[in-house]
Amino acid sequence: MYRNRQDYIIIRQEDYMRLLDEQAIEHIALGASLLGTGGGGDPHIGRLMALNAIRKHGPVKLITPDELPDDALVVPSAMMGAPIVIIEKIPNGNEFITAFKGLEDILGKQVYATIPIEAGGVNSMIPIAVAAQLGIPLVDADGMGRAFPELQMVTYHLDDIPASPMVIVDEKGNSVILKTITNNWAEEIARVCTVTMGASVMISIYSMLGRQVKESGISGIMSFSEQIGRIIAEARKERTNPVNDLLSLTHGYELFKGKITDVSRNIEGGFNRGLCQISGLEHHSGSSMQVSFQNENLMAEKDGKVLATVPDLICILDADTSVPVTTETLKFGRRVVVIGIPCDRRWRTERGIETVGPRYFGYDLEYTPVEQLAGEEEHHGV
Amino acid sequence: MEYNIGIDVGGTNTDAVIIDDARNIIASVKRPTTTKVSDGISQALKAVLEQVSINRKEITYAMLGTTHSTNAIVTRKHLLKTGVIRIGKPAGMAIEPMIDWPQSLRSAVSEQTWHIRGGHEFNGKEIFPLDEQALTAAFEQMKGSIEALAITSIFSPVAADHELRAAALARKILGEELPITVSHEIASIGLLERENAAILNAALNSVARSTALGFQQALIDEGVTEANIYLCQNDGTLMSIDYSIDYPILTIACGPTNSIRGASFLSGHEDAIVLDVGGTTSDVGVIKQGFPRESSLAVEIGGARTNFRMPDLNSLGLGGGTVITIEGDEITIGPESVGYRITEEALIFGGTTLTATDIAVRLGMSSIGDPAKVAHIDRRLAERAHLQIMKLVQDGIDSMKLSKDPVPLILVGGGSLLISDTIDGTQCIIRPEHLGVANALGAAIAQVSGQIERVYSLDVMSREEALGDAKAIAVQEALKAGAQQETIRIVDVEDIPLAYLPGNATRIRVKAVGDLKR
Numbered sequence: 001m002y003r004n005r006q007d008y009i010i011i012r013q014e015d016y017m018r019l020l021d022e023q024a025i026e027h028i029a030l031g032a033s034l035l036g037t038g039g040g041g042d043p044h045i046g047r048l049m050a051l052n053a054i055r056k057h058g059p060v061k062l063i064t065p066d067e068l069p070d071d072a073l074v075v076p077s078a079m080m081g082a083p084i085v086i087i088e089k090i091p092n093g094n095e096f097i098t099a100f101k102g103l104e105d106i107l108g109k110q111v112y113a114t115i116p117i118e119a120g121g122v123n124s125m126i127p128i129a130v131a132a133q134l135g136i137p138l139v140d141a142d143g144m145g146r147a148f149p150e151l152q153m154v155t156y157h158l159d160d161i162p163a164s165p166m167v168i169v170d171e172k173g174n175s176v177i178l179k180t181i182t183n184n185w186a187e188e189i190a191r192v193c194t195v196t197m198g199a200s201v202m203i204s205i206y207s208m209l210g211r212q213v214k215e216s217g218i219s220g221i222m223s224f225s226e227q228i229g230r231i232i233a234e235a236r237k238e239r240t241n242p243v244n245d246l247l248s249l250t251h252g253y254e255l256f257k258g259k260i261t262d263v264s265r266n267i268e269g270g271f272n273r274g275l276c277q278i279s280g281l282e283h284h285s286g287s288s289m290q291v292s293f294q295n296e297n298l299m300a301e302k303d304g305k306v307l308a309t310v311p312d313l314i315c316i317l318d319a320d321t322s323v324p325v326t327t328e329t330l331k332f333g334r335r336v337v338v339i340g341i342p343c344d345r346r347w348r349t350e351r352g353i354e355t356v357g358p359r360y361f362g363y364d365l366e367y368t369p370v371e372q373l374a375g376e377e378e379h380h381g382v
Numbered sequence: 383m384e385y386n387i388g389i390d391v392g393g394t395n396t397d398a399v400i401i402d403d404a405r406n407i408i409a410s411v412k413r414p415t416t417t418k419v420s421d422g423i424s425q426a427l428k429a430v431l432e433q434v435s436i437n438r439k440e441i442t443y444a445m446l447g448t449t450h451s452t453n454a455i456v457t458r459k460h461l462l463k464t465g466v467i468r469i470g471k472p473a474g475m476a477i478e479p480m481i482d483w484p485q486s487l488r489s490a491v492s493e494q495t496w497h498i499r500g501g502h503e504f505n506g507k508e509i510f511p512l513d514e515q516a517l518t519a520a521f522e523q524m525k526g527s528i529e530a531l532a533i534t535s536i537f538s539p540v541a542a543d544h545e546l547r548a549a550a551l552a553r554k555i556l557g558e559e560l561p562i563t564v565s566h567e568i569a570s571i572g573l574l575e576r577e578n579a580a581i582l583n584a585a586l587n588s589v590a591r592s593t594a595l596g597f598q599q600a601l602i603d604e605g606v607t608e609a610n611i612y613l614c615q616n617d618g619t620l621m622s623i624d625y626s627i628d629y630p631i632l633t634i635a636c637g638p639t640n641s642i643r644g645a646s647f648l649s650g651h652e653d654a655i656v657l658d659v660g661g662t663t664s665d666v667g668v669i670k671q672g673f674p675r676e677s678s679l680a681v682e683i684g685g686a687r688t689n690f691r692m693p694d695l696n697s698l699g700l701g702g703g704t705v706i707t708i709e710g711d712e713i714t715i716g717p718e719s720v721g722y723r724i725t726e727e728a729l730i731f732g733g734t735t736l737t738a739t740d741i742a743v744r745l746g747m748s749s750i751g752d753p754a755k756v757a758h759i760d761r762r763l764a765e766r767a768h769l770q771i772m773k774l775v776q777d778g779i780d781s782m783k784l785s786k787d788p789v790p791l792i793l794v795g796g797g798s799l800l801i802s803d804t805i806d807g808t809q810c811i812i813r814p815e816h817l818g819v820a821n822a823l824g825a826a827i828a829q830v831s832g833q834i835e836r837v838y839s840l841d842v843m844s845r846e847e848a849l850g851d852a853k854a855i856a857v858q859e860a861l862k863a864g865a866q867q868e869t870i871r872i873v874d875v876e877d878i879p880l881a882y883l884p885g886n887a888t889r890i891r892v893k894a895v896g897d898l899k900r
Contacts, residue, residue, distance in 0.1 A: 045477070045574075048477045048481055048482060049477055051481065052476060052477050052478055052481055053476075082504070084504070084571060087571065087572045087573065087574075088504070088536060088537055088571050088572060088573045089473050089474070089503070089504070089509075089536050089537065089573070090473060090474045090475075090476055090477050090536075090573055091473065091474075091475075091476040092473055092474070092475045092476060093475050094472075094475075129476065171472050171473040171474075171475075171509075172472060172473075172509065172510070173472065198503045198504070198509070199503070199504050259780065261786060262785075262786075329679075331784070332780075332785055332786070333780035333782065333783050334781055335777065335781075
């Protein structure tokens with residue numbers, strides 16, 4: 001029996017049916033950088049878009065999946081493109097008026113609410129801006145419970161919800177509607193369109209009905225992200241160490257604490273791949289850890305023994321500030337804490353592991369949950 | 383004989399040195415920094431000239447590193463009302479300019495912003511043609527209400543022509559005298575950070591003008607009439623008066639840079655780590671080929687996030703006056719400090735506060751003050767406190783290193799007596815003489831440079847062509863800054879292929895440095 005994050009989240013009813021203000025956005029952005037597990041894109045631009053939108057249109061109403069009518073049309077909103085373009089060519093802000101209109105025409109139904117595809121990185125923030133601008137609710141759920149690099153890596157895909165029709169909109173007003181036979185085709189064609197449209201676009205994909213969100217969404221993730229952000233922000237203010245609070249909230253494990261001694265990177269097929277070596281400090285003194293990443297952190301090994309792999313979350317925090325560290329900012333000498341957090345249970349099914357397990361990312365390795373790997377270590381270790 | 387005068391304004395002191403053409407220090411002074419910074423500069427200048435009897439007409443160069451620009455931004459004073467033009471519409475509208483600035487800074491600098499149709503894609507293709515009609519209307523509307531103008535176009539570091547055309551149009555409508563900043567001359571990719579830097583640069587124009595002209599006048603008043611006058615930039619090189627008025631933001635943080643450069647010169651090491659230990663804080667910097675390493679992260683100035691080049695510094699909460707608290711078994715280092723009151727408050731000076739300097743004296747590392755006043759401190763306790771101090775320093779140095787290879791460490795600053803000669807990962811530890819005026823010396827020995835950072839598409843040209851183009855622009859910029867053509871050398875070439883992007887995009891950064899024209 002593995003502890004499950006959702007058991008914890010669902011009882012937090014008081015977090016629901018409420019308005020997200022500037023403070024909440026700051027916390028969600030911080031939480032999203034942890035759930036980004038080193039990747040997912042810098043939430044900074046998304047955070048500013050969300051702030052811009054709520055200053056202009058007022059706060060956003062956050063609802064639980066349970067509050068959705070079963071036949072309500074729920075449409076995810078996200079950004080896709082090269083990180084270096086996203087920080088330079090800021091969106092227009094009206095992209096989703098076009099995108100949702102396109103979907104409404106095809107589906108013959110009005111959009112009731114929007115929802116994030118992923119809870120990590122920049123795409124956790126885009127739906128907040130969209131909800132504010134269009135005056136629709138934001139659903140407190142996502143399809144990853146973290147960040148992943150590819151569009152089919154969502155729980156919606158596991159439940160055979162089609163990615164298509166997919167709408168891609170650029171800031172100039174161009175839109176493309178894709179109807180594809182598989183979700184992988186949607187991913188491939190979308191990549192090509194994105195480049196032609198200027199390497200940064202807004203997308204709507206995996207349109208769902210209320211009842212599908214209730215079944216397939218990872219419920220409570222925005223509130224979860226906000227709680228993570230609040231713990232880190234408050235600890236920074238009071239100069240305390242939030243790691244224990246984070247571990248008890250996320251049911252996570254401290255995998256390692258140490259100093260980065262080497263980071264090697266290479267660009268492979270458009271992905272930023274690499275290895276980070278960490279040498280142990282305090283009670284980990286004498287040991288070493290290696291974290292492998294491809295945009296996101298994928299595997300953590302201590303003294304050659306695997307302690308966590310994708311799809312479980314491997315998060316690296318700055319040891320002094322406890323702010324999550326992205327793979328781009330890993331560098332020699334930085335003191336870090338590595339934590340492992342159990343992923344959503346749906347990633348642990350046969351189909352889930354096939355989609356996002358270690359083998360998919362090229363490691364010849366069976367997936368074993370972090371509770372077993374790190375739990376054992378804790379038992380035999382210290 | 384010819385001489386250089388170097389002056390550096392710090393938070394506490396304004397230092398001045400005179401060096402001869404063999405770079406020997408022949409005079410040096412320290413004067414307190416005054417609220418009106420120019421007064422302190424005049425006083426230091428007067429005092430350093432009084433120390434020597436030289437023909438003042440033989441002073442051919444005068445260099446000033448000052449905090450005028452930083453102070454103006456921090457205090458929100460003397461900033462120009464700046465019109466903000468962002469080109470790229472319909473892109474860019476989702477985040478308004480200056481959105482995350484503190485309100486006080488925003489209202490000191492600007493009230494109105496304009497989005498104009500135009501801008502470029504990552505590959506240099508136009509998003510839309512530049513809307514000159516909308517620009518004309520905006521400029522007409524600005525007439526009489528703005529004192530400076532900042533123009534930022536999407537992907538201008540790749541294609542600058544929309545910014546340049548907009549600036550030309552602005553000059554036609556708003557007059558040749560209006561200070562205009564175009565963002566691609568200030569910073570690189572990252573629209574919001576580059577725009578922030580451009581707006582601040584434009585708003586600083588009048589501060590920069592009065593600083594430069596004020597320094598010129600102060601020199602003339604002292605009979606230094608033949609000197610070429612330069613201001614220090616934060617990369618350790620100089621800019622002429624005209625250039626400094628156009629690019630004042632490049633002077634921000636020149637103080638620590640001068641200190642690092644001066645330390646490097648005094649020690650004879652061009653590649654090293656410099657640890658400058660002051661009274662309250664310490665700065666760790668890295669010197670590479672004689673110049674400070676630049677930060678690759680966004681840097682906040684007065685609450686605005688910017689991305690123009692800045693020296694990469696790590697500030698530690700440790701100085702000679704840092705307060706040491708001992709409670710039972712627990713020793714805490716700082717973060718409080720007695721600062722400049724150390725000569726009254728530290729135990730060795732008869733005070734009642736245990737400071738880091740007291741620990742150093744107890745352990746016999748220094749004999750300043752009265753060592754008898756700390757003899758009662760348990761030696762093992764003092765050793766433990768010192769270990770903790772050294773751990774802070776060790777961590778600070780480690781986080782600035784890029785690899786575990788050992789490097790020389792240069793120690794400067796009055797607080798450097800705290801530091802023992804055992805630091806892991808260092809090749810040797812150097813404590814040069816004349817530590818106290820390393821910063822003014824750094825100003826006096828500065829060279830001039832030109833720098834370029836741009837994204838090239840290698841589908842359109844070869845890598846060699848792109849590098850050649852970048853080098854030519856850097857040399858051109860160095861000439862513009864006052865370098866002597868024959869002495870210009872390329873000191874830094876960085877070529878980073880960009881992930882995710884098609885079209886073989888690569889970011890190239892080149893820096894050229896040369897001696898001042900004699």
